[in-house]
Amino acid sequence: MAFTVGKFGPAALGNLFELILTFYATAALFVVVVLGIIARIVGFNIFRFMAYIRDELLIVLGTSSSESALPQLMAKLEQLGCSKPVVGLVVPTGYSFNLDGTNIYMTLATLFIGQALGADLSFGQQITIIGVAMLTSKGASGVTGAGFITLAATLAVIDPKLVPGMAIVLGIDKFMSECRAITNLIGNGVATVVVAWWEGELDHDKLRRGLMRQHDPSSEQEMLSVG
Numbered sequence: 001m002a003f004t005v006g007k008f009g010p011a012a013l014g015n016l017f018e019l020i021l022t023f024y025a026t027a028a029l030f031v032v033v034v035l036g037i038i039a040r041i042v043g044f045n046i047f048r049f050m051a052y053i054r055d056e057l058l059i060v061l062g063t064s065s066s067e068s069a070l071p072q073l074m075a076k077l078e079q080l081g082c083s084k085p086v087v088g089l090v091v092p093t094g095y096s097f098n099l100d101g102t103n104i105y106m107t108l109a110t111l112f113i114g115q116a117l118g119a120d121l122s123f124g125q126q127i128t129i130i131g132v133a134m135l136t137s138k139g140a141s142g143v144t145g146a147g148f149i150t151l152a153a154t155l156a157v158i159d160p161k162l163v164p165g166m167a168i169v170l171g172i173d174k175f176m177s178e179c180r181a182i183t184n185l186i187g188n189g190v191a192t193v194v195v196a197w198w199e200g201e202l203d204h205d206k207l208r209r210g211l212m213r214q215h216d217p218s219s220e221q222e223m224l225s226v227g
Contacts, residue, residue: 002171016172019112023176026104027183035190042197043204046190048211052076053189057182064177066095066185073189081206082196090195094188101183105176106133106154113155113165125158132157148173 005012036046050057053076056069070091077087110129114121121129132154148166155162169176196202 012168015112015116016169019108019169020172020175023105023108024179026108027101027179030100030104031183031186035186038194039190042194042202044193044207044211049189049193050186052080052211053185056185060181060185061178064174064181066181066188069185070095073185077189077192079206080193080210081203082192083199083201086196086199086201087192090192091188094191095184098188098191099180099184100187101180102150103133104183105180106151109151109169109176110154110158110162113162113168114159116168117162117165119159119162121158129154129158148177 031050032046039046039049053073056072056076059069059072060066074087074091077091078084107129110133111121111126113119148170151169152163152166155166193202193207
């Protein structure tokens with residue numbers, strides 16, 4: 001942060017704050033609109049689902065890593081009606097290949113760095129950014145800060161001259177790392193339910209009961225003890 005202010009001036013803080021807001025707003029729209037529509041097709045409400053995994057979301061918020069909530073997420077998805085084989089395959093795989101938040105972050109960060117350095121990115125390059133970010137995000141693990149490392153690979157492919165611009169967003173990466181991890185966790189949870197539904201391995205009665213019990217702590221505790 002000191003480097004950013006020293007090199008680009010205090011005005012850069014306002015631009016960085018706008019980047020954070022844009023990223024949070026984009027991630028929220030993705031979860032509510034895109035994942036919400038997919039969840040509605042399967043037959044559940046995205047807000048009830050997020051409330052169901054609220055404990056895991058709080059863990060991820062505190063650690064900035066979706067890995068910390070992996071065991072609890074798998075257990076809750078099984079209790080929600082997803083078959084154990086589907087959960088055992090989809091969740092670990094999704095932690096490496098279904099990183100929605102990391103993808104959104106790298107796309108926005110690349111565009112922001114390009115604008116900050118005065119790079120004139122053509123429309124073709126902007127489309128390339130989306131494609132490359134979708135590819136490089138698959139190599140990011142759930143470890144805190146992994147998305148920032150894969151950002152270097154994305155910038156190098158688009159334009160090697162953009163790589164030094166990573167220093168601009170280094171100071172605010174921690175604030176965006178939390179949102180990345182939360183978005184990744186929700187995306188993997190929804191994906192598991194969708195795959196279970198797709199393969200006919202989803203118990204809709206357990207899904208409905210599980211999401212309805214979220215407002216009753218005693219019922220939820222009972223369900224967890226039985227599991």
